[in-house]
Amino acid sequence: MKYILNETPIKTTNNFRINNITVDLDIKETDFNDYSFSTTKDLDIKTEIKSDFNSKIGLERDKYLYVDITPKKRIDDLLIINYTFDSKNYLTSHININLDYDLNTIICFRGTGFLNFKLTVTSKENINSNISVVNLTSDQSTGLVSIENSVNTNSNIVTNYIDLRGKLRISNYYSELNSEKASSSFNTIYIGNKDERLDMNYYTKNNNKYTVSNMLFQGALLDNSYKSLKGTIDFIEGSSKSKGEENENCILLSENSKSRSLPMLLCHEEDVMGAHGMSSGKIDSQKLFYLMSKGISEEEAKRLIIKANFKIVLDNVLDENIKAEIEEIIDERIK
Amino acid sequence: MxxxxxxxxxxxxxxxxxxxxxxxxxxxxxxxxxxxxxxxxxxxxxxxxxxxxxxxxxxxxxxxxxxxxxxxxxxxxxxxxxxxxxxxxxxxxxxxxxxxxxxxxxxxxxxxxxxxxxxxxxxxxxxxxxxxxxxxxxxxxxxxxxxxxxxxxxxxxxxxxxxxxxxxxxxxxxxxxxxxxxxxxxxxxxxxxxxxxxxxxxxxxxxxxxxxxxxxxxxxxxxxxxxxxxxxxxxxxxxxxxxxxxxxxxxxxxxxxxxxxxxxxxxxxxxxxxxxxxxxxxxxxxxxxxxxxxxxxYPMTILNGDYAKCEFTNISFAGFGQNLDSGLKVIHNGKYNSTAINSKSISKDGGICTFRSNIWVKSNASKSKLNVSCESLMLDSKSKSDTIPVDFIENDDIEYAHEAKIGKISDDTIFYLMSRGISEEEAIKLIVRGFAEPISKAFPIEYAVEMNRLIDLELEGTIG
Known part of the structure; x- marks a missing residue:
């Protein structure tokens, strides 16, 4: 069945087909007996099967696994949530985190299959939280990942999305900075290999005064891979003294890889500072020359430069084992 | 106020x-x-x-x-x-x-x-x-x-x-x-x-x-x-x-x-x-x-030969009741093509300025260079300024940099000029003319003067 997904907040010319993505998907019902779900902490996590799934990506489903996390006190240890499923699986799940207290979380996906995941995070005042969504599913997987957050006064939510494998990957980020001095950062790493197709639609809305939004996208495209990245910072009227910045760095490692970008800056407020920067193309030849002059092979030098770019994001992933797992996949993918 | x-x-x-x-x-x-x-x-x-x-x-x-x-x-x-x-x-x-x-x-x-x-x-x-x-x-x-x-x-x-x-x-x-x-x-x-x-x-x-x-x-x-x-x-x-x-x-x-x-x-x-x-x-x-x-x-340029070049310099000024949606399209279809884009917009009194660009570097356009810079100045919060650039890159051997900025006139700069005996209205005009200067310089002198006159005219009555 054909679906039109990931619509941009504002439409632009149709020539480059960036306003949305049309995909042909054959989706089966989630088999709730055939995947594993585990957490490292007992946080009074409630799970139930619910219906009426929808996300900003635009794909609605009937039945899904709903997970509610509402910590009752400040949690110092990291919460790790693992999903593992196999090729028969079609998994639709929604994790809802209510941040009344600080909490750092990593959500990991492993296995092969069709993943349709949504994360919603709502913070109260004065919250600091770091959340990573790490998609480690195989290159035969399809992944639809939607992340939404709503940030309250004086709170800061850092979200990291690591998107390394999968033949079709559609992701969406929607952040609303609703109260004064709310801030959010969204950092992502993506790699495209073979014929993989990536569609990313990331949006931050500065809704109030003194809000700060940051988005950083670090990517590498190899072989025949193709990515379309839409990043929007929206300053609403009344968001005075707010700041917003988005930066993209996409390295093309093959002459057949293709990169589409739409870094939007929407502004309805006079007293704000908004900026976006984007660079695309091959690896900086001077950096490459420097490393090669130190006796490092071209291949290794390229890998080092890309990994250095990725490190800025990777350092936000708070578990060393998962970080090592990610690095191993990065090494394997940018050979 | x-x-x-x-x-x-x-x-x-x-x-x-x-x-x-x-x-x-x-x-x-x-x-x-x-x-x-x-x-x-x-x-x-x-x-x-x-x-x-x-x-x-x-x-x-x-x-x-x-x-x-x-x-x-x-x-x-x-x-x-x-x-x-x-x-x-x-x-x-x-x-x-x-x-x-x-x-x-x-x-x-x-x-x-x-x-x-x-x-x-x-x-x-x-x-x-x-x-x-x-x-x-x-x-x-x-x-x-x-x-x-x-x-x-x-x-x-x-x-x-x-x-x-x-x-x-x-x-x-x-x-x-x-x-x-x-x-x-x-x-x-x-x-x-x-x-x-x-x-x-x-x-x-x-x-x-x-x-x-x-x-x-x-x-x-x-x-x-x-x-x-x-x-x-x-x-x-x-x-x-x-x-x-x-x-x-x-x-x-x-x-x-x-x-x-x-x-x-x-x-x-x-x-x-x-x-x-x-x-x-x-x-x-x-x-x-x-x-x-x-x-x-959105003027379109197709660079069809090697070493072909495009420069695009644009300024838009949207006031009350105006919706100016402009920008450009560029296709790089040859080796060593280069494009430099410098776009500025000013919006006031509820005016809407939108900058749209469509840039397509085709797979044969290796050694291409592109530099896109767009800056927007908002003179009040009734106005709107959007930047909507689309980039489609099909070649790994290029250099491409894109930056956009949105900002307001700094209160400190107005204060500084006013402390030198310049009225608030004149200070704003000076700053806006300064913002537009890289563009007005590109026009023949008669038109640069005309453009500054138009900016002054548009800013008439902004401050009370």
Whole structure:
């Protein structure tokens, strides 16, 4: 069945087909007996099967696994949530985190299959939280990942999305900075290999005064891979003294890889500072020359430069084992 | 606390005259098109293009993005207006009323001082066209488009509709169905024009449309600077401008295409411009947009040869009731192509400025370089400023950098200037002129002065 997904907040010319993505998907019902779900902490996590799934990506489903996390006190240890499923699986799940207290979380996906995941995070005042969504599913997987957050006064939510494998990957980020001095950062790493197709639609809305939004996208495209990245910072009227910045760095490692970008800056407020920067193309030849002059092979030098770019994001992933797992996949993918 | 005083609209562009016309047509139908074509005594191949375009117009949908265009009702728009006189090449022969308007706009004076040729269009027809004898001797052709169809049919046939196809979008189909007037320029191989040519388009009638077609061919190694000026007096009825510019810049040739657009605030400006640039050729677009109620304008450049270059310099100023949606499209289709884009916008009093760019670096365009910079200045929070750039990169061996900034006038800077005895209003004007300076510098001096005057006029009454 054909679906039109990931619509941009504002439409632009149709020539480059960036306003949305049309995909042909054959989706089966989630088999709730055939995947594993585990957490490292007992946080009074409630799970139930619910219906009426929808996300900003635009794909609605009937039945899904709903997970509610509402910590009752400040949690110092990291919460790790693992999903593992196999090729028969079609998994639709929604994790809802209510941040009344600080909490750092990593959500990991492993296995092969069709993943349709949504994360919603709502913070109260004065919250600091770091959340990573790490998609480690195989290159035969399809992944639809939607992340939404709503940030309250004086709170800061850092979200990291690591998107390394999968033949079709559609992701969406929607952040609303609703109260004064709310801030959010969204950092992502993506790699495209073979014929993989990536569609990313990331949006931050500065809704109030003194809000700060940051988005950083670090990517590498190899072989025949193709990515379309839409990043929007929206300053609403009344968001005075707010700041917003988005930066993209996409390295093309093959002459057949293709990169589409739409870094939007929407502004309805006079007293704000908004900026976006984007660079695309091959690896900086001077950096490459420097490393090669130190006796490092071209291949290794390229890998080092890309990994250095990725490190800025990777350092936000708070578990060393998962970080090592990610690095191993990065090494394997940018050979 | 700022207080707002209504915009002062007493500038020279607002001169109104009451003309008597020889012929007018309303709406867009097969019959209207046939009558226009007959009036112009056109060959059949031109009428065929018009009728084909009408078919596309009826089939094509309005764009599903950008400003709202639903207000346009072609049944109410005067699609063809012919002034009583024929086109002439002496100012003395231009009818008094029309001459007065162009005199006040400074066109004859500019011609004497700094131009190699001048064309002046009043409503649907060119009323004056003149090129220096010296340029004529070198083989330069500068005439109105209708004359070119009759006198240089082979040349026109070779290039007309080849840059902008008749089915490109709904409004270009409308243009090809109704086109009238415009300029035709042919610069032969190796000929370098030191003085610019200028065409001035004036839309005088309330509720009218202007559909001029400009076709410029700059042959190998030739060089041309072309200036386009547009203005209209303000009326309550909606006016429509759907012009088309087709530019062919051959190998090693150079074209600077400058536009100062100051249409009245009741104008829907839906212009289409496209340029093909050959090996080592270069095009420079310089645009200043101040007028129009709604503007949708995205000049397109196709760099078709190796080492071809494009420079795009643009400033938009949107005030009360204005929605200026502009930008550019560039395709890199050769090796070592380079593009530099510098776009600035200023919005105030609820004005909306949108910058859109479409950049496509094709897989064969290795060693390409692109640099995109857009800056927006917001003078209040009723206004809007959006930056919507699309980049499509198909080659790994390129260098591409894109940056955009949105900001306000710093209170510290205003305070500093005021502490030096400058009034708040003058301080703002100084800062805005400074913001626009890199763009105004690109215009010939007379136009840079004119642009600064327009900025001052637009800022009149901002502070109270």
């Amino acid at each position: 700022k207080t707002r005083i209504d915009n002062i609209d007493n500038n020279i562009y607002n001169i109104k005259t009451t003309e008597e016309y020889e012929k007018t047509e309303i709406g867009l139908t097969k019959e209207v098109i046939e009558r226009i074509s007959k009036e112009k005594e056109e060959p059949k191949w031109v009428l065929d293009i018009r009728l084909k375009a009408l078919e596309f117009y009826n089939k094509l949908e309005l764009p599903n993005w950008g400003p709202d265009l639903s207000e346009i009702n072609l049944d109410d728009i005067t699609t063809y207006i012919k002034p009583k006189n024929k086109m002439v090449d002496k100012w003395e022969d231009v009818p008094e009323d029309i001459k007065n308007v162009f005199d006040k706009l400074g066109i004859p004076e500019a011609e004497k001082k700094s131009l190699g040729g001048v064309g002046a269009q009043y409503d649907s027809e060119m009323v004056y066209h003149k090129v220096q004898d010296e340029l004529k001797e070198k083989g330069v052709i500068y005439t109105n488009f209708d004359t070119a169809i009759k006198e240089y049919p082979e040349l026109v046939k070779e290039y007309f509709t080849k840059a902008v196809p008749i089915n490109d979008h709904k409004f270009i189909a409308m243009h090809y169905a109704l086109f009238s007037g415009g300029s035709f320029v042919y610069v032969p191989k190796g000929v370098v024009l030191n003085d610019p040519l200028q065409s001035y388009f004036r839309l005088n009638s309330p509720g009218a449309g202007q559909f001029e077609h400009t076709l410029i061919i700059v042959e190998e190694g030739a060089s041309l600077q072309f200036i386009e000026g547009c203005s209209a007096p303000g009326y309550n009825e909606l006016n429509l401008h759907a012009g088309c510019v087709e530019l062919f810049v051959k190998d090693n040739a150079f074209l600077r295409f400058s536009t100062i657009e100051n249409w009245s605030k009741n104008m829907m400006n839906l212009n289409t411009k496209k340029a093909f640039v050959g090996t080592r050729g270069k095009i420079e677009w310089i645009m200043g947009s101040f007028g129009s109620k709604v503007s949708m304008l």
